[in-house]
Amino acid sequence: MVEIKVDTKIYDKENPTWCPGCGDYGVLLALKRAAAILKLDPFKTVLVTGIGCSSKINSYFYSYGIHTIHGRAASVAQGIKLANPDLEVIVAGGDGDAFAIGTEHLVHMARRNPDIAYIVMDNQIYGLTKGQVSPTSEEGFVSITTPYGSFEKPVNGPLLALAAGATFIARGFAGDPISLTDIIVEGIKHRGFALIDVFSPCVTWNKINTYDWYKQHTYRLENHDPGDLKKAYEILSDEERFGLGIIYRKEKHTLEEKLPRKKAVNPFDPLQIQKSITELYEEFL
Amino acid sequence: MVEIKVDTKIYDKENPTWCPGCGDYGVLLALKRAAAILKLDPFKTVLVTGIGCSSKINSYFYSYGIHTIHGRAASVAQGIKLANPDLEVIVAGGDGDAFAIGTEHLVHMARRNPDIAYIVMDNQIYGLTKGQVSPTSEEGFVSITTPYGSFEKPVNGPLLALAAGATFIARGFAGDPISLTDIIVEGIKHRGFALIDVFSPCVTWNKINTYDWYKQHTYRLENHDPGDLKKAYEILSDEERFGLGIIYRKEKHTLEEKLPRKKAVNPFDPLQIQKSITELYEEFL
């Protein structure tokens, strides 16, 4: 892989307040790089987040942004995309946001296949609330709410999204923002729903799943055909070693395309929307 | 398959108010037969439901019952099972309950693996609210809320549950209550979470997915090894023809077994629970 030199400065906004060393810096960098490569217009891009350390990312990325409530970013994003399909809509947030309180929305978003990329910054812990177990924490994981070790099998987010019908599944690592850039570029380019699960270490609360741990437990997918659904299930079913890269990709009609309307109403023509309803009076005679 | 003659009368309660011909009658019959075969003690069994036509089933089945709110039966059931693992806890309800508003709970219940069987009475429609599209309705399905046809890929409930970590997945058909009985028997016997997805036609609102339709689109699994995870994914990935029977089964530790407590507190000893907390004072000195 050759590192493409890009100028990410135009996407700078506030300085991050994440802890020094937090994986989320790597994700932010990769996102900025991807945006630069794709030449995303900040005025036509919306970065939608939930609540969590990771969800603060839209304070630090120069585009339109909406920082919603915990778990609901996916739904807000779908509303935005349906209302104005011309916008580039990207969702980002934590593992709690996506795979705990937001599970329902992720699953249904996947089956609808809107043209939205969802970047999960997965640190296998609840960062902002100070170190509770997360749905992606491994069994036995000791945290302040699981002092005797977690007694639940973790959620396998990408596998779940695949089963729900997602048309693009990838996994990245914040410790390798250059490779991650490529994944994000592909995810954003993908026409349809793209789930990008990124291992993004929390250096403050998760002393198990460190950068090193991820290096040991991940491998780069080589010669993998993302069109192979069976293989995708196989890769994702492996709960010991995690393949990094694009795991599954298939073009299908997007939600926006499948809607019955011919052409979306134009939000920039706000007063033309008022409508005579007299033609509907027939229903009431 | 030989039909076992069982006396189901002791499980009779109120007379169902379902529409004549509703698939749910078949599910109720199968459940009563299964209960009789397993000799379930009505006083030690709890049938937990959400809201919907199907969720009224615990008005018609003689056991303890709790008819909760839409989508939350799974959570209530887990609370019951954790509080008193000696109870036989069964959940039943509709496709809306399980795969729309309750998605999140189903997924997390599956990964926790409590010893609970969940019977989904899937009619691919919202019955009680009068015929709206359901998360399991097929693409193109015309309903009162999708007059131009559904534009969403349906949720594949059993596949989702498998991806979430369920240890027992089966599919049945209300039109064949005898085979369904066996499936329910096995599901209840299974130590761990069992998802039993039952095609249960709504004769009033769903004129597409009729008894005949299901007969044409289902087949009975023969010589299938439920221990074969890959095969299970394959069977469930088929969205044209639906295999009936036990699709996946694997024994794993249950949630109740994995909890850190030694022995569950006894709810029948209600006043012994008051506890001196002085030994904890040390934390506060």
Add this chain to the structure above:
Amino acid sequence: MKINDFTVRIGGQAGDGSLATGELLSRYLRRDGYYVATDKDFPSRIRGGHTSYAIRGSEKKIYSIHDKIDALLAFDDDSLKLHLEELDSGGALIYDSSKTRITLDRNDIKIIGLPFTLKAKTELGIEIIKNTMALGILTKLFNLDPGLMKETINDTYKKRGEKILNDNLKAYEIGLELSKEETGLQNYSVNRLKRDDNKLLMMGNEAIALGAMAAGCRFISAYPITPASDVLEFLSKYLPGEGGVAIQAESEISAVNMAIGASYAGIRSMVATSGPGFDLKTEAIGLASMIEQPLVVLDAMRAGPSTGMPTKTEQSDLNHAVYGGHGDKPKVVLIPGNVEESFYMTFEAFNIADEFQGPVIILTDELISWNKQVVDKFRLDSLKLSRGKLILKIDSKDREFRRYEITDDGISGRTIPGVLNGLHLETGDEHDEFGHITEKIDIRNKMMEKRYRKIEKIKGMLFPSEILGEGENVIVGVGSTMGPVIEAMEMLKKDGIEMKFIRIRTLLPFLEDSIGQIDSARNVFVVENNISGQLENILKIYTKRKDFIPIRKYDGRSFRPGNIYNKVKEVL
């Protein structure tokens, strides 16, 4: 003697067609120039259980049925048991003589047994068609116009195919034939009114959907729930043609968050729900308030608590609408009194939401939501759309836009994604003018005050109380109780008792426009469809008086005028 004003009740088992007959009668009446008010009562199941449909036709505008009915069309024994008492003397009981045998000790009514089921089965082979047949006897009793009735049947069933249409027309003819011997009801001097197409027959949910469409709402996301589902259903049919989206979400929580997203992107959007779903939307409504996004929320109230009685009516979500949700956040709560007003209020709700940039909640109850009334065609020319401080072009080249600029009236310019130089962050965290997250004391205070200033500012746009009648005895009410209260007032007037009716239409912010009149009244009756006195408790915050006389009902059924009349008479 009642003149051109009568109520018919049709009762039977759920799913057996009484509702369809009621529909036909209502449609006929509208065509004949009548105003109509209806009241459905059916169980929360799909088939079976007692269902009944009361239809009142009148020359004057009405919003309620009578206490007494003038004809009872009873297709099952339950109808008789439950409704015979309601039947006014001089009225008619019509029963299906092929199903029921009757011995009654009332000789003040006309009793007519006709073999509907038998005839339906033998002559047409379809039992359910007995309903249409029964229109024959109603035609006779109330001297309706058979030609117009046939036209109505024709227009109603022609879309359903030749066979169904013809069967129904035939059934009606048989009904007329069967009724040939009967005479009309004495109490009525039914003149045919003028054929009039300046009126429409619709339920509140439809009026709301139309109001939304007229206001340019192009996005609804909702989750089915009784009695709100019709709004999504109606808009699913018509929004796509306007470039809009109607989407059934996976839950109420998803629905409201999608609608917030659409609103953020610049499209007028709404959600429609009832009690349980309204609860679930609580958190997101707070978000809309905090990020200052317009959002219209319909809560069609039903009998609670919890699942309660889903197909029954109640006015018990006032509290949640006004006070629900953690934290202090401005919102607006409107409550229309009838179907017609539901249209106008919905239209204005979108303007209000855009003007003050926040959530507007519309409360209806089942009596309005899904009972049809005849309304005058809407004064569409009088409707003006205003989008408030929506900014779609920005000249300044500042890197970030002051989305939450502190202004005198608290309202800031709002821009949407896609606008050049309009970039900002919206966040439910406390924030500064650009939307940057902050916890600074001075900014926090300014932002809280700004948000509350907006509410003061828009008070002028909101719906003042409607005052009807005069007198030192006052009735206060909200929503659908309007209909029965007006009827009760007329009954009282006949007894020489003049009442003043104050109908509150904006619950939040509470407009204190009628407080003076409430305080100075001799007696104040508060009519509400709930057990705990939610409206009364709101009034008590603003009024000096504590001695309200409650008139409450919480059995899931709407008020009858007599409930109010009797209570007033007890006291006065």
Add this chain to the structure above:
Amino acid sequence: MKINDFTVRIGGQAGDGSLATGELLSRYLRRDGYYVATDKDFPSRIRGGHTSYAIRGSEKKIYSIHDKIDALLAFDDDSLKLHLEELDSGGALIYDSSKTRITLDRNDIKIIGLPFTLKAKTELGIEIIKNTMALGILTKLFNLDPGLMKETINDTYKKRGEKILNDNLKAYEIGLELSKEETGLQNYSVNRLKRDDNKLLMMGNEAIALGAMAAGCRFISAYPITPASDVLEFLSKYLPGEGGVAIQAESEISAVNMAIGASYAGIRSMVATSGPGFDLKTEAIGLASMIEQPLVVLDAMRAGPSTGMPTKTEQSDLNHAVYGGHGDKPKVVLIPGNVEESFYMTFEAFNIADEFQGPVIILTDELISWNKQVVDKFRLDSLKLSRGKLILKIDSKDREFRRYEITDDGISGRTIPGVLNGLHLETGDEHDEFGHITEKIDIRNKMMEKRYRKIEKIKGMLFPSEILGEGENVIVGVGSTMGPVIEAMEMLKKDGIEMKFIRIRTLLPFLEDSIGQIDSARNVFVVENNISGQLENILKIYTKRKDFIPIRKYDGRSFRPGNIYNKVKEVL
């Protein structure tokens, strides 16, 4: 001259250890016989941003810090900027001379610059240890007992390993050495109090967790949220040992429904959350009320609306607790005033929930939730557990049990699955005595009335208002404002102004026990930590008076006594 009563503020960047130092000081003070009240202020992020911790020690029982602080330990410039004004004359400013250079024009304070960071780095190689070092100068200034301090450090750090313990002990010694030259503060006559182990140092969340354990709560399901998470965290540690379950659910909705399930199965259960999560639980709390299941819900209030300021305090969920949720449903809302009371109220909440069979909501705010106070060891012997009409053995052999029997007091026998012959259905739909779903008018009315009768019945078990002081000028408040109000009253007393403080402890059902006193008072000040006057609006429903004088604060910070004192002085 202050005697054995002083406040120290320690300020720095989040995550750099100021909180740990405050902890040590608090623990020391408890050991030395002091009562302690604390007030933390930190941002909603993990590292960085200004954090400060104020600790007050006093001989008498206290629930609030002072307006003025006696020592400011400033580890960064922000601390100086933000808190110097607070520093009382005669007090001491201690700053880190290796980081900051100071030129100040205050000569009424002692200014002490010591090179903490430098020393920490050079002598121990760990910057963060400067905090412990700073305890040296505090020891000197307030004449604390170095031996007891070392013991405290020892007990605190010994679990963290030899190295950490020794480093901290060494740091303290260095701190003492550095401070050798300094003299004590003049204003203080600090006698060492009696070493006293009849007191405990804890935060409200811990008191609540302990109250729950004592009451036999054996199930908590919760979803992490500031500032309630500690309750789940504490119980995760200790419930398994009692055969109980503490489970972090996938969401607040799941949590509350699990807890309802556990309660239904006969185990006392609770949930703990804050604003956004409280919203999400709304629907299920209504279910608990309708199916009549005991449930204890903690809402630890934080600054809203929406995400608001998660680590800041507010009293703005009163409305939602009292009025939230669709439909009319009985529930109980309690609000404790301090850490100690939180324990007792939680214990009783479980009894109340069992007695009336429904949800009991406890409201705390951040000032109580996670600020530590010294409390007297609990009077455990005085606590009596009552499970209400829980029935575990049934003699009758009826096929179904009358779970919702209509009784005089509205309360029915409750049985649980597993009980022979206790079989019944529980449902959120309206139901008859056996739990069969029904919509019959008479049963509906009886059931609604039955549920509301329960609330009347249990009023006697609830917490009456607490009245402190005497006089015709009254302050009304709830929750944590108790602390600052008491201090303000003392300040006013010195000015010759006697005040009466009415602290409402049960918000729902509203106990009208203090209404007479409120109505007859000359002036009534209502102190509350919110912008909209939620408490005032509740009072207005029951009182005749409308002329309350609001004292409100909504910047996310707790009241200081002076905020109240000043406002009262303005008026009186």
